[in-house]
Amino acid sequence: MKAPSKLYFYLVISAVLLVIIAVLSLNTGVYDFGENSRFRALWQFIKGDSGLSLSDKYVIWDVRAARIIMAILIGSMLSVSGTSLQGLFKNPLATGDLIGLTSGATLLAAIAIVLGGHFKEYLPEAVQFSLVGIAAFIGSFLSMMLVYRISTSGGKTNVVMMLLTGVAITAIGFSITGFLIYISKDEQLRDLTFWNLGSLAAATWTKNIILAIVAIIAYIILLPKGKALNAMMLGEKDAQHLGINVERLKKQIIITVALMVGTCVAFSGTIGFVGLIVPYILRLLFKSNYVFILPLSAMCGSILLLTADTFSRSIVAPSELPIGILTALMGGPIFIAILVKFKKSL
């Protein structure tokens, strides 16, 4: 098979897999559709059958479907942001959560929630979300700039500096967010579990529309960048000679990644390691060919997060595990694997 058709083939396979998982996930949960079997209820819903009770409809559409779409969007964006960052820093350890973008986003989102709490009632819901979303974007953008400035000089990134800057930003973010949660009394600030381990329980269609818009904008910019990122692997000077506008590419990646990470954090808290796990697995299959791993990471991120979320809400039903526990469980060993593999080059 030629490369483009091969990529196409893999994309179709993963899309089919994603649809299968989504249907299974739609049928997973504690709600009982009574004599109406789950698949039949789903079929009735698709047909727009009026015989479906309001509660059945609500659970299928506003609870489960909304959550599934949110998992798909957020998983995809986190994964693509990880892949793009790794291309930018030319290092498999660069992900939004490890270099402190998520903490920066959390911190500003938390500040926006606490300060915005004073005039929140007068704003329409979409604007409230946007306010927190915009703040989270600014937070992740500032963290990104800081990390890039501190760790990169002359086109070379010092990985140790990059990770340590991330540690520092995370520490600062954690302490201030913790303090805000401590002083904010009336539940205006979601608790620490949400900000540190993430949750998709509060999915709504409004949030999904905002997430989808961000994803579309980011993907139009990022997904065609596979060749450029491949060229970047040779070093910035060589990429420049190949006709890649390196500075512009960097700016685009920095801004779109900050936008994606910020929006995801604002809506689902910190779901770590997705941007590490997916590109790592794809690299095992396709080496570092970004023409393949960029679009595929968009698909596989969705598969990973949707699977994790379906587990998180069914393992300990009727309550649920914070999803960050599951992604960290998968991501921790992979992090160590990367460290061992690249021991000499770090």
Next chain:
Amino acid sequence: MKKFILAASVLVAVYSCKKAETGAKENTTEAISEAPKTNNKIVTLNGGITEIVAALGHEKEIVGTDVTSTYPASLKATAKDLGHMRSMTIEPIMAVNPTLILASDKDINPELMGKIKSSGIQTEVFKQEYTVEGTKKLIEQVAKAIGNTDYQKLNDKIDADLKQVQPIAKKPKVLFIYARGNMLMVSGKNTPMASLITLAGGENAVTDFEDFKPLTPEAVVKANPDVLFFFETGLQGAGGNEGALKMPGVSQTNAGKNKKIIAMDGGLVSGFGPRVGEAAVGLNKLLIESTK
């Protein structure tokens, strides 16, 4: 310019979806003010409210409760435990097919509330005040919501119970310690415990902050309580009386020196439901004993 147009179109798109949603929401609020019907399937998300519904004789209608609903114990067999308000999600609530959801405005998670409201299930959120008057008002409102007008007897029972509270000549200073695992919190002003301590003829040892704050040795010494007050489960978890006396700062207080430690059932103390009078009498007896 391009960017501006993009941003504007995004906002318009989002806002138009929003409009459609609020339309749906308004319908649910209208549904709430409909006449109550009996033979409901009720989910109660607060210990006090659960007790009120049960005391009004509607225990059979309760199909799901939160973790604080420990009384009556017979509910364990008939109603599903939906877990803690803070980590609860919508689907388990929908799974018990309720026709009516009753909740208190305290400690409710706003996102879950949004989901409950948009589910279209009739929902009543009551303002809860930790006073006798507040409890009576709550009883009246809950009774109306479940279609029962025979609630006066509950209020009369509270009054009758409260008459048995005996005044204590020298009001003991009581410090309530909320112990969960290694977390120790003390209750300040405007908490159910502070309110109950006052009803029972004592005074709350903490006067300089509201709500719950982590226990610090200096704050304990400064408050210098005559009596330490625990939930039974909390005291067990902290290692009984021995463990309580070893808590930071306690040995320097009157309560520590005289080993005055009392404990009551958590649901009874914090519920502020129909048993608020009983709770006050119970605490009053314990305080009288501990001041002898």
